[in-house]
Amino acid sequence: MKDMQAHLEKLRNEAEECELISKLATDSNKKALFARLAVLQRALVKELEQAIAASS
Numbered sequence: 312m313k314d315m316q317a318h319l320e321k322l323r324n325e326a327e328e329c330e331l332i333s334k335l336a337t338d339s340n341k342k343a344l345f346a347r348l349a350v351l352q353r354a355l356v357k358e359l360e361q362a363i364a365a366s367s
Contacts, residue, residue: 312366319359326352 326349333345 312363315359315363315366319356319363322352322356322359326356 329345329349329352333342333349336342336345
């Protein structure tokens, strides 16, 4: 369970970093890429949260 919590926190941090990079990027392709990555990371966060809740 600790591993899952640690991975969850890592995914949250990565999503935040992707959002920040997206906001700071000057290249429109990079901005869009990191925005999509942030969305994907957030989806993984939701799935992992659900898995943790189901296993509790």
